[in-house]
Amino acid sequence: MAQEGLAKRLHGRRKGHALKARQGRLMEQLLPRIAVEVEQPAPARLADLFETAPDRLILEIGFGGGEHLAEGAASNPQTGFIGAEAFINGVAKLLSEVDTRELTNVRVHFGDAHDLLEWLPDACLDRADLLYLDPWRKRRHWKRRFISHETLAELARVIRPGGELRFASDWPDYLTWTLMHLRPRTDFAWTAQVADDWRKPWDGWTRTRYEAKAYREGRVPSYLTFTRT
Numbered sequence: 001m002a003q004e005g006l007a008k009r010l011h012g013r014r015k016g017h018a019l020k021a022r023q024g025r026l027m028e029q030l031l032p033r034i035a036v037e038v039e040q041p042a043p044a045r046l047a048d049l050f051e052t053a054p055d056r057l058i059l060e061i062g063f064g065g066g067e068h069l070a071e072g073a074a075s076n077p078q079t080g081f082i083g084a085e086a087f088i089n090g091v092a093k094l095l096s097e098v099d100t101r102e103l104t105n106v107r108v109h110f111g112d113a114h115d116l117l118e119w120l121p122d123a124c125l126d127r128a129d130l131l132y133l134d135p136w137r138k139r140r141h142w143k144r145r146f147i148s149h150e151t152l153a154e155l156a157r158v159i160r161p162g163g164e165l166r167f168a169s170d171w172p173d174y175l176t177w178t179l180m181h182l183r184p185r186t187d188f189a190w191t192a193q194v195a196d197d198w199r200k201p202w203d204g205w206t207r208t209r210y211e212a213k214a215y216r217e218g219r220v221p222s223y224l225t226f227t228r229t
């Protein structure tokens, strides 16, 4: 069943160039130690996934090379970070950071983030970050976009009331799409009051690889923040 769901919902590349020897070793040895086991039931207290007894939990979906997640984890040792990424080269990059920086507050789901969302207990997250997810520009591909009524219902279920959903994109049409999906909802409220609230990144922001690419190519990012009501 999970495989059927995955085949239906996961789009985009899963593999790129061959992994370096160290990355291959980390995939074999480190990943099993910090992987989220979505085949097993989730612990009653999600913080028990971590030995560091974190007081906050943050999920990053589609973390790419993991630069934002790794920096967040290094700067906030009392927070637990869970990352979901389907692209093996991205996962391998994050593992290199986890290993080099000896991060003990990171857990990884290598696979479709939808499967992780379904697995997470209710109201377990303080925040979910969706940064530069594939915009699927052509109209016939819009249904592939990660933001959908189904995933927003899951995000509303797993983010605790008062928690936060963050969405960054450099693609105006995906920003409009996201606002159109979120604005009618009663379980999320857009926090923006003035333009700088979506023009400026969040405090402590680490620029991701895709954001750097957007700037190089002349696109301007926006940052949307929603509170789980």
Ligand SMILES: C[S@@+](CC[C@H](N)C(=O)[O-])C[C@H]1O[C@@H](n2cnc3c(N)ncnc32)[C@H](O)[C@@H]1O
Pocket: 009, 010, 011, 012, 013, 061, 062, 063, 064, 065, 084, 085, 086, 087, 090, 111, 112, 113, 114, 131, 132, 133, 134, 146, 208, 209, 210, 211
């Ligand atoms: C455009 S990239 C952005 C990566 C990173 N967030 C950044 O800003 O550099 C989107 C990433 O989301 C991942 N992704 C897309 N759909 C996913 C899914 N359903 N589950 C897990 N990862 C996904 C892709 O593999 C890709 O690495």
